[in-house]
Amino acid sequence: MIAETNFKPGLEGVVAAETRLSSVDGEAGELIIAGFPLEELAPNAAFEEMVYLLWHDRLPDAAELAVFRNRMAAARGLPPAALDLLRAAARDAAPAMDALRMAAGALTGGDDHEADAVRLVACFPTIVAAYRRLLNGQMPLEPRPDLGHAANYLYMLVGETPDQTRTRALETYLNTVVDHGLNASTFAARVIISTGSDMVSAVVGALGALKGPLHGGAPGPALNLVFEIGEAANAETVLRRRLEAGERLMGFGHRVYKVRDPRADVLAAAAEKLFQAGGDRALYELARAVENTALRLLEEYKPGRRLQTNVEFYTALVLHGLGLPAELFTPTFAISRAAGWTAHAFEQIAAGRIIRPQSAYTGTKTRRWTPLAAR
Numbered sequence: 511m512i513a514e515t516n517f518k519p520g521l522e523g524v525v526a527a528e529t530r531l532s533s534v535d536g537e538a539g540e541l542i543i544a545g546f547p548l549e550e551l552a553p554n555a556a557f558e559e560m561v562y563l564l565w566h567d568r569l570p571d572a573a574e575l576a577v578f579r580n581r582m583a584a585a586r587g588l589p590p591a592a593l594d595l596l597r598a599a600a601r602d603a604a605p606a607m608d609a610l611r612m613a614a615g616a617l618t619g620g621d622d623h624e625a626d627a628v629r630l631v632a633c634f635p636t637i638v639a640a641y642r643r644l645l646n647g648q649m650p651l652e653p654r655p656d657l658g659h660a661a662n663y664l665y666m667l668v669g670e671t672p673d674q675t676r677t678r679a680l681e682t683y684l685n686t687v688v689d690h691g692l693n694a695s696t697f698a699a700r701v702i703i704s705t706g707s708d709m710v711s712a713v714v715g716a717l718g719a720l721k722g723p724l725h726g727g728a729p730g731p732a733l734n735l736v737f738e739i740g741e742a743a744n745a746e747t748v749l750r751r752r753l754e755a756g757e758r759l760m761g762f763g764h765r766v767y768k769v770r771d772p773r774a775d776v777l778a779a780a781a782e783k784l785f786q787a788g789g790d791r792a793l794y795e796l797a798r799a800v801e802n803t804a805l806r807l808l809e810e811y812k813p814g815r816r817l818q819t820n821v822e823f824y825t826a827l828v829l830h831g832l833g834l835p836a837e838l839f840t841p842t843f844a845i846s847r848a849a850g851w852t853a854h855a856f857e858q859i860a861a862g863r864i865i866r867p868q869s870a871y872t873g874t875k876t877r878r879w880t881p882l883a884a885r
């Protein structure tokens with residue numbers, strides 16, 4: 511019999527894993543990734559360096575990085591079964607996250623966890639870009655061996671080699687959301703791999719968890735809010751109307767961060783650089799004005815709740831600035847988080863213990879079997 515007091519709805523406050531991958535301190539507004547402050551790592555590392563760091567617990571030297579880049583490049587092409595699934599999904603106009611889940615499942619799970627992890631992380635951009643093109647009635651583009659992970663994604667989407675500024679902005683985004691403690695999708699991956707299952711199954715399960723709007727889905731609505739406001743002079747009226755109606759402002763507030771989400775700062779800086787180099791500078795200025803007004807009004811309407819800008823607000827701005835449509839925001843999040851999921855799966859394999867919590871039975875114990883004819 512489990513004492514009722516042991517039941518934690520949503521497992522809130524329950525520590526269910528040890529990890530060296532990331533540390534989230536919501537009171538200090540601090541995110542540490544594998545020992546590094548996020549703000550130092552994210553704007554500087556190539557995504558391949560980030561993956562290497564998570565998997566090996568140290569940054570690669572130049573020779574190790576070259577070998578790792580080549581390994582990723584060799585694994586980036588899709589098997590025919592995955593492409594067939596994407597074509598079928600495009601005929602049904604399936605949501606991009608569903609298409610990603612289907613094609614990821616075709617990357618065949620085996621006993622070699624590391625080979626599977628490389629293939630999963632390497633192929634995610636290829637899958638998302640191929641699906642986007644198929645949906646648009648275009649032929650998918652082969653990945654280019656001379657381009658890195660982030661640049662390949664942008665190239666495979668539109669067929670143009672991205673410049674350094676755009677590549678850097680995407681890498682900074684991918685690095686920023688690569689891992690975040692025991693979030694729901696990471697927990698799902700750890701549960702699956704803990705049973706002795708394979709890496710592909712763990713990542714496909716994690717994708718399913720990420721798809722839910724409570725986990726991976728706010729940047730689209732956050733951007734819509736900025737578009738709806740349209741110009742800075744309207745911000746106060748629109749935001750007040752929403753708050754008066756009891757609505758939540760998308761892109762603000764966080765369960766863990768009670769000061770500003772450090773990821774928002776990193777992405778705000780990335781957005782500023784991106785929009786300085788070209789693109790819709792006015793949109794960037796508008797977003798900053800909306801943010802300032804929103805923070806002021808949230809303090810007025812929700813005093814003491816400590817509602818701050820969260821990662822989704824600037825995610826929307828960076829990804830939009832890179833030309834990505836809102837439907838690709840969550841799949842792009844998955845392209846990054848696949849590295850975190852696989853790294854957690856390696857940790858869980860090393861921990862070597864099945865995750866098997868308990869439930870508190872709330873039903874009756876006094877029923878007796880009645881034959882069908884007598885019911």
Ligand code: ACO
Pocket residue numbers: 724725728757758759760761762763764765766808812815817820821822
């Ligand atoms: N706008 C207006 N009011 C808000 C907001 C918001 N964005 N967020 C919280 N509040 C208010 C609540 O209405 C509540 O008010 P009350 O005390 O008067 O009832 C108070 O602040 C506390 O809210 P909770 O729901 O207890 O906060 P919780 O920690 O559960 O919520 C959440 C966190 C879900 C992120 C919430 O802030 C929210 O809905 N934000 C908007 C959606 C969003 O941006 N989601 C992305 C989050 S980032 C991520 O998940 C990666």
